[in-house]
Amino acid sequence: MSHDEPPVLTRVEGRVGHIVLNRPRALNALNHPMVRLVDEALTAWEHDETVRTVVVSGAGERGLCAGGDIRAVRNDIVAGGGAASAAYWRAEYLLDARIAHYPKPYVALMDGYVMGGGVGIAAHGDVRVVTERSRVAMPETIIGFVLDVGASFLLTRAPGELGTHLALTGTTASAADAVLCGLADHYVPSARLAEFTADLADADPADVVPRYAGTAPEGELAAHRAWIDSCYAADSVEEIVDRLQSCGERAAKEAADVLLSRSPTALKVTLAALRRARRLPTLEEALDQEYRVSCACLTAPDFPEGVRAQVVDKDRAPRWSPADLASVTEADVERFFAPCAYGELGLGAGPTEGRLP
Template identity: 90%
Template sequence: MSPDVPPVRTRVEGRAGHIVLNRPRALNALDHPMVRLVDEALTAWEHDDTVRTVVVSGAGERGLCAGGDIRAVREDILAGGGAASAAYWRDEYLLDARIARYPKPYVALMDGFVMGGGVGVSAHGDVRVVTERSRVAMPETIIGFVLDVGATFLLTRAPGELGTHMALTGTTVSAADAVLCGLADHYVPSGRLAEFTAALADADPAEAVRQYAEAVPASELAVRRDWIDSCYAADSVEEIVDRLQSCGEPAAKEVADDLLSRSPTALKVTLAALRRARRLPALEQALDQEYRVSCACLTAPDFPEGVRAQVVDKDRTPRWSPADLASVTEADVERFFEPGAYGELGLGSGELDLGPE
């Protein structure tokens, strides 16, 4: 992108402030400057009485945001150990918490791809709109990473074990499944999205939803609830895989095969993070935990290897270390939850002020 083209564009239409993620060729992947620019816009509008509603969307036709700039994170790890990435995640997670507590209606247009960091800047909002083109995912285990941007908190509140299924597999779900899992609220056909957005200039978001939202289509995950809930209720990744392989559902067997291709360490750490997040009282504590775990990934081999295999070389043959579930010990997992070199996020302790409730 030309240096003259801002990676985040802002504008005010009527009483709505618009934040547009503006890296369409990179599917609007988030980087540190973009996080800062979004935060600056929220600061500018928080006490501006002329702005009643904030709307976030993505430039181009492909999606809101396909996640963080993981190629840049890998380069940072290889060049300097990941300090810049830890600083980026700190500001990103603080932004996610701020969005969840923002005092004005925050409307997220989750059209197209919404993954990873894209979930962070949308699913913590007040009004989360999906379309028939929405493809929502937290695909971290595919690249040897772990759930972040508050997703451990969100997905542990999904019905049954649907959140565990989404988290471990990294599967991409439809608009209907996103609503079922609590990542979105309303369905607006893409053909009416421009009208819905224009209405926000004057109308209260709730009124715009009443005018333009339609019934949510049928959910594929809802049909699979029985075996998903049964299999993912297990206490270990190994047992989850065993249950998937033996439950008699062809789709479950395919899921087991998918899990066995993911990073064994990422799977075990993600499951542990989800189970712990279920006991946490608020998003802030979950983000504190996620920051600790994410920073630990900066010194582990699987994350840069997963990015290499999926994004850099694209050979789709990551060499995980350890290579199998049995070789990942409890001590290996526990290391990810210990305070690391980059300190603590400090949200749950109340050390940081995110603005008024």
């Protein structure tokens, strides 16, 4: 992307409206202006009879989207208390809900990295295509943050406790694992994506997909279902760690080590959010809950500290507060689910329509 190019490119080819996230140097990390531009394109094409399908992709060679611009969010917290970030998340979550209910086929090309906010842009679509290069993850706990962009809704619908494992550890899912967990639908080799996309220009996705979709290379999660389902069914993060450490599987012990390096508060809040999201019947209600929890992170110490350690100073040595699981109380966790200081998202049980803030 040059300085003259917008961060989101749009074009129409045949009957397809293309949205290209265009910040390749930042691995297409999302920010508020990008969310607005995507929404404006969806608005323009929703009632345009010449556009039959929307295809979303990322510029550059590395992926669709590495997530939200967390460095910018941290800067906002440090300088301004986080109000601008709350406004950005409001727009982003409304866009995620809109994508889930968009009236025309929405095809997401999940080639390369698809993380955090990228999952929101892609995984609520109708046709979610992964490749052998796909790396899909919600790695929030590593930066002291929590599930957002509707991921609590998606991951609680994954088989068994796979979603809990992905959410707490931030483990990256391959193409096969993403399909298994319900984050993607179809595997298409990356070398065929251009041809696949070109064929969409004059044909319905339902007719094109079967000509290209195949079997993804074998993933890892299916073989680990037994210990994942057993260990992550526990009611507390402490008990999950205990089960992982004592179950006798090397991969489980490694997962326990990962958890013990993550933000203790983020782990406990994420587990609570997942368990509550299981009882929520709609994506919109899950997004409402996620907005409260995300905004609460703006006034908690671990999120800016996690971003500092991973992205700013890159020392990979966050100083979590509290520093261990036992010191995070139920009251500490409950605070994240309190009414939002920035107002409620208010999606309720219905789809979002129209322009975003």
